[in-house]
Amino acid sequence: MPELRTEEFQINMGPHHPSTHGVCRLLLTMDGEKVVEAVPYVGYLHRAIEKICENRTYHMCIPILDRFEYVTSMSCNYVFSLAAEKLARIEVPERAEYLRVIMLELNRIASHLIFVGTTAMDLGALTPFLYGLRERELIMDLFEMTCGQRLTYNYIRIGGVSRDIPPQFVPKCREAVRIIGGKLADYEGILNENPIWLARMKGIGYADPQQAIAWGVSGPVLRASGVKYDLRRDDPYSIYDKFNFDVAVRWNGDNYDRFLVRIDEIRQSLKIISQALDGLPEGETRAKVKARFKPPAGEVYVRIENSRGEMGVYLVSDGSEKPVRVKTRGGSYNQLQFLPEIVRGRGYLIADLVAIFATFDVIMPEVDR
Amino acid sequence: MLLALMSLELVHIFRWAYGLLADTGLPALWVLLISYALLGAIMFGVLAVLALFLVWWERKIAGHIQQRFGPMRNGWHGWYQTIADAIKLLQKEDVTIDARDRFIFFWAPVVCFVAAFLAYICIPFGNGLIVADLNIGILYIMAVTTFTIIALLMAGWGSNNKYALLGGMRSAAQVVSYEVPMVASILTVIIYVGSLSMVDIVASQQSFFTWFIFRVPFGPIAFLTYITAATAEANRVPFDIPEAEQELVAGFNVEYSGMKFAMFFLAEFLNMFTVSAIAVTLFFGGWNGPWLPSWLWFLGKTLLVVLLLMLFRWTYPRLRVDQLMEFAWKFLVPVTFGNLILAALMKYLGWYW
Numbered sequence: 001m002p003e004l005r006t007e008e009f010q011i012n013m014g015p016h017h018p019s020t021h022g023v024c025r026l027l028l029t030m031d032g033e034k035v036v037e038a039v040p041y042v043g044y045l046h047r048a049i050e051k052i053c054e055n056r057t058y059h060m061c062i063p064i065l066d067r068f069e070y071v072t073s074m075s076c077n078y079v080f081s082l083a084a085e086k087l088a089r090i091e092v093p094e095r096a097e098y099l100r101v102i103m104l105e106l107n108r109i110a111s112h113l114i115f116v117g118t119t120a121m122d123l124g125a126l127t128p129f130l131y132g133l134r135e136r137e138l139i140m141d142l143f144e145m146t147c148g149q150r151l152t153y154n155y156i157r158i159g160g161v162s163r164d165i166p167p168q169f170v171p172k173c174r175e176a177v178r179i180i181g182g183k184l185a186d187y188e189g190i191l192n193e194n195p196i197w198l199a200r201m202k203g204i205g206y207a208d209p210q211q212a213i214a215w216g217v218s219g220p221v222l223r224a225s226g227v228k229y230d231l232r233r234d235d236p237y238s239i240y241d242k243f244n245f246d247v248a249v250r251w252n253g254d255n256y257d258r259f260l261v262r263i264d265e266i267r268q269s270l271k272i273i274s275q276a277l278d279g280l281p282e283g284e285t286r287a288k289v290k291a292r293f294k295p296p297a298g299e300v301y302v303r304i305e306n307s308r309g310e311m312g313v314y315l316v317s318d319g320s321e322k323p324v325r326v327k328t329r330g331g332s333y334n335q336l337q338f339l340p341e342i343v344r345g346r347g348y349l350i351a352d353l354v355a356i357f358a359t360f361d362v363i364m365p366e367v368d369r
Numbered sequence: 370m371l372l373a374l375m376s377l378e379l380v381h382i383f384r385w386a387y388g389l390l391a392d393t394g395l396p397a398l399w400v401l402l403i404s405y406a407l408l409g410a411i412m413f414g415v416l417a418v419l420a421l422f423l424v425w426w427e428r429k430i431a432g433h434i435q436q437r438f439g440p441m442r443n444g445w446h447g448w449y450q451t452i453a454d455a456i457k458l459l460q461k462e463d464v465t466i467d468a469r470d471r472f473i474f475f476w477a478p479v480v481c482f483v484a485a486f487l488a489y490i491c492i493p494f495g496n497g498l499i500v501a502d503l504n505i506g507i508l509y510i511m512a513v514t515t516f517t518i519i520a521l522l523m524a525g526w527g528s529n530n531k532y533a534l535l536g537g538m539r540s541a542a543q544v545v546s547y548e549v550p551m552v553a554s555i556l557t558v559i560i561y562v563g564s565l566s567m568v569d570i571v572a573s574q575q576s577f578f579t580w581f582i583f584r585v586p587f588g589p590i591a592f593l594t595y596i597t598a599a600t601a602e603a604n605r606v607p608f609d610i611p612e613a614e615q616e617l618v619a620g621f622n623v624e625y626s627g628m629k630f631a632m633f634f635l636a637e638f639l640n641m642f643t644v645s646a647i648a649v650t651l652f653f654g655g656w657n658g659p660w661l662p663s664w665l666w667f668l669g670k671t672l673l674v675v676l677l678l679m680l681f682r683w684t685y686p687r688l689r690v691d692q693l694m695e696f697a698w699k700f701l702v703p704v705t706f707g708n709l710i711l712a713a714l715m716k717y718l719g720w721y722w
Contacts, residue, residue, distance in 0.1 A: 009531065011531045011532070017618060018618060033535065033539075033690055033691075120686065123686040123687060124606055124609070124685070124686045124687025125606075125684070125685060125686040125687075126431075126435075126683060127431075127435050127683050127684060130435035130436060130437065131435075131436075190684070191686075194685065194686065196607055196685055196686050196687070196688055196692075197686050199688070199689070199692055200686060200687075200688075200692075349689055349690060349691065350535075350617075351610075351687075351689045351690060352689065
């Protein structure tokens with residue numbers, strides 16, 4: 001029998017593909033069903049957010065940056081406000097800091113709930129997606145009640161927050177915390193006790209901690225590899241040092257651990273929210289900030305722990321109304337760069353690649369900006 | 370009217386039409402052909418309505434599992450939503466690509482659709498409600514449903530699309546693998562019936578306790594292995610890798626649009642009904658049941674099995690392609706053959722009822 005001639009072929013996964021979470025193009029080199037090489041091509045969602053910010057006043061930058069990472073746009077609001085406050089040395093009222101922490105953690109939970117849903121969907125289980133969105137809806141209602149928006153909030157402003165919470169917020173938030181805490185057991189029941197789910201997740205997509213650090217990976221992906229690194233604990237900002245919480249960490253670095261780390265993080269966030277609600281002081285919600293906000297000349301880099309890793313803003317001011325340079329950093333970008341390292345030469349199938357992509361929780365607006 | 374429905378027999382319709390036409394003095398061949406065409410039209414109508422109903426039902430079930438309502442706008446609980454969808458698909462422009470293989474691309478959906486219909490020739494819908502009681506009934510059904518793979522391979526190759534090709538290849542590998550445990554499970558029943566005819570299989574399960582599902586231990590095991598293999602055979606989650614949306618976009622039907630897509634889609638739902646109907650005939654006594662008309666029993670039981678398949682779909686993640694093969698060859702095949710040997714031994718020793 002003559003030898004069959006086989007050859008590798010290339011296939012474009014994206015820019016429009018159901019499981020690239022936006023418009024990402026992965027150029028796959030395939031050997032049959034096996035992925036030999038995956039090269040990400042980015043830039044399909046580039047909106048020049050950083051450049052637009054250079055032509056806006058500081059206050060106008062915040063709604064633009066809402067679109068930077070729209071799944072957790074509270075973080076984008078916050079990180080820019082923090083940079084501006086650090087430049088202008090503004091003291092933020094304590095109540096505003098508490099509200100910020102509550103909103104940031106609620107938004108982190110919302111983001112992780114979407115992660116749970118989309119990961120399950122990428123593995124072929126369509127129902128948990130709807131369950132994830134169902135619980136996220138409670139959080140969206142809270143945001144809508146507070147600032148009138150459900151996706152791009154523009155709530156956290158320079159010097160504080162745009163408005164105080166309505167009186168029914170606290171009881172509703174406590175109820176949401178209780179409901180979400182109870183539903184987490186359901187997710188674990190429907191997914192973690194399913195042998196198909198375990199077979200697809202366990203031992204797939206091992207991320208070496210040394211390599212991950214070298215590629216600048218941060219957030220849950222790094223923590224799933226056993227690196228206990230969380231900016232909320234290691235470089236505390238806002239009032240995170242007042243709260244009692246653990247840094248969720250897992251040791252295997254595979255898909256399954258990346259999933260579990262996020263479930264653990266939801267639990268920790270619920271804990272923080274409960275403490276913040278208990279300790280919520282009365283008082284002002286915004287420091288006095290001029291409408292024509294002019295920070296002194298200088299430069300500053302601030303970073304916070306977002307649901308997808310380190311989120312930072314590098315801000316340069318020349319003392320005028322508009323920033324000279326706004327450079328944003330999102331966790332997704334580094335994770336997407338790390339993806340080829342994980343896939344290369346390990347003989348993963350295209351289905352594994354989809355699962356790895358899903359557990360990295362890359363979202364494209366954060367990559368392309 | 371009800372009485373007429375209850376005594377409905379396709380053979381009677383055939384004889385009635387044949388008698389009517391024979392009086393007109395047409396040549397005998399024409400009379401025969403027209404009578405068969407009438408029968409075919411009835412079957413086609415029933416099955417098309419059935420497929421549309423199943424699509425609607427699946428959407429409702431999916432909706433309720435996911436805590437939403439599913440289609441609600443068109444009629445009572447959206448009952449004519451799928452009819453509207455079918456009309457929309459009929460009207461749509463048939464978008465095709467230039468680089469396709471014209472002949473194969475065109476015929477793939479047709480083959481798929483026809484293969485899905487052919488199986489219904491010897492499925493007993495009720496007492497006497499069978500188009501042709503072939504003496505090789507179940508073998509015939511297994512043979513014609515396998516045509517579906519050829520259609521999927523044709524679609525994958527003819528589309529000139531790498532995703533479609535991967536989907537077609539996957540489906541070929543999958544269906545060939547799962548055919549083995551499926552046939553072995555069916556053989557377990559055949560050993561006891563001693564006939565391949567679907568009518569004989571139903572006749573051997575007349576009383577409730579002679580249904581094969583109650584013939585422990587081999588009956589339930591055979592049913593479980595059959596339903597697992599049948600899920601794979603019908604390309605349903607967790608074995609829907611040929612069209613795995615999250616991996617291959619839509620797999621083999623990625624380049625199809627309009628009515629060609631609808632043909633694949635309806636064929637998939639008909640295949641689901643076929644495997645459920647076979648399950649009912651083999652394990653749940655077919656149309657046997659008290660009080661109600663036989664076709665109603667058959668339909669009710671089959672829809673229950675279909676419901677089971679739908680519940681699978683909306684709760685399970687999808688297996689990976691290599692895990693799928695491992696599951697077939699390393700688990701299902703040994704289990705089904707072990708079960709087959711067990712059933713044969715029990716038959717030989719007379720330990721059965």
